[in-house]
Amino acid sequence: MDIRIPRGTQDILPGTSEKWQYVESIWHDICRRFNYSEIRTPIFEQTELFQRGVGDTTDIVQKEMYTFSDRGGRSLTLRPEGTASVVRSYVENKRYGSPNQPDKLYYTGPMFRYERPQSGRMRQFVQFGVEAIGSDDPAIDAEVIALAMDFYKETGLKGLKLVLNSLGDKESRQAHRDALIQHFKPRIDEFCEDCQNRLEKNPLRILDCKEDQDHPLMESAPSIIDYLNEESLQYFNTVQDLLDKMEIPYTIDPGLVRGLDYYNNTAFEIMIEGDGFGAITTLTGGGRYNGLVEELGGPKSPGIGFALSVERLLMALEVQGVELPVDQGIDCYLVTIGEEPSKAGTAILAEMRRAGIQADKDYMDKKMKAQFKAADRLKASFTAVLGEEEWNAGKINVKHMNSGEQQEVELNQLTTYLKKKLESEK
Template sequence: MGFNIPRGTQDILPGESERWQYVEKIARETCHAYQYKEIRTPIFEHTELFSRGVGESTDIVQKEMYTFADKKGRSLTLRPEGTASAVRSFVENKLFANPVQPTKLYYIGPMFRYERPQTGRYRQFYQFGIEAIGSNDPAIDAEVIALAMSVYRKAGLSNLKLVINSLGDKESRTAHREALIRHFEPRIDEFCSDCQTRLRQNPLRILDCKKDRDHELLKTAPSILDH
């Protein structure tokens, strides 16, 4: 009987692993220069953390999480992303009490999503991420973007193009959400069952539906720029 690697995973063999180490070294050194410090969180957490933190209407929570019950029946999930765990740790360990704020964190590690494997997409993948928690200063957003671009450049990427988007403030998002509902509701029965559920939960998710991406209403949907 032979044993094969599970679908959607990969072996990082000698020769290739050194390349990973090179990129990880660049990421760590860049974070150090920007005064971000490493955090290492558990590979699995209570399922509710991701359901609430990532969003119950997202494909990640509804379709892609590796969730299981432990021997005492508690629902646990292999982490599909890093933000929820970092914020949980920030609150649980009272990092907000540190006199120096914002708290700047970075992480590098394996994440898990039950997706359809394809080139460049695996069910176990490695993610590098940063979190700046505890400041409303928009300069922090600029810093995060600058850090990411710095990592790309140090890794040898060229011809980079930075595109900045915004969903607006709370009032803008609310107005846009209501406009989307008015736009899709009269013909929502023409969309897949997922989109029909998303109409009230999170109509923005209809815009990136893979099944209905060619529907004419997607091409004429209200833009956030108009709200």
């Protein structure tokens, strides 16, 4: 039987998983510094959540969701994105009643979309995301953007480009919507079937079409900026002013359209500039979604958030040649020679590990020379050698692998000796 991994998924093997752990540690730390708390939601939800929360005119809902019926006949969907689930939890658990507002949350986890797999775009992929729910202060928009930018910079990524747009409030969007319909309607038959279906339902999504992106009507389409009312324009200007004060550079792109229906006012993407990234240059997308909480049955609670792909982040770091500090080796490799020392090695390892020392030994009955080669492969800082003679004398030989310095140590003092040596090298 030839059983293989499903298309669009991947095994994250040792040697690579450490890189994931490293960027995850940065993610958790920066969210802590910004005072965001972690939330963990189910991998599958009721299908209606995404139909209402993401929007039934989006490609995600129409083409990309993994939907199935359970044994009770209920329609469930593997989550294609994180925001709808977080907002559902916010409403269901009445977090709007907490005295700490806005409710600042972050998440990490796998998402699922049925689309053509390619580099940086998988059917099962992992997202980091944040959601700040409960405030319509432009300052929280600027904070969310700053968190994303700071995270990327701390991973070592360079060439970042922040792109901003405003989708306006409900009044502004309606005026822009009417203008888009008038603009595209006379020649809508020249566009793809998806765009034709979107014309009356959500014409803004036409601007995000990849198939018709070179159509001349795209370039001449009405800009949302020209339809922002005074309140929306002031909001957008305030966000820009706050970013200027934090010295975060950005570019205004009136054509920036987020792919989900719930966005309004601030929308942004973080892209990467430079060679080697192919067609996928967007690392992060996000924006404000006033109205989504009400759509899912909660009180009026404006929100803003973003999500980023871990796969794209790691791909970008690799293209830029950024070496993540993950292959540091172990602290000590225990070499045992003889039956009694080998038996004693298990207890010696246990003591070292309980003291916080990263240690290992041979389990394949290798000769001493092969054990030393294993210590080299594992990049051990120290090698502790215990033979029959040392065992009978209650001692052990410790070798510093870089300097070659050797020291005979009382066996019951090994852990203390190693801890002092390791701490002195930090």
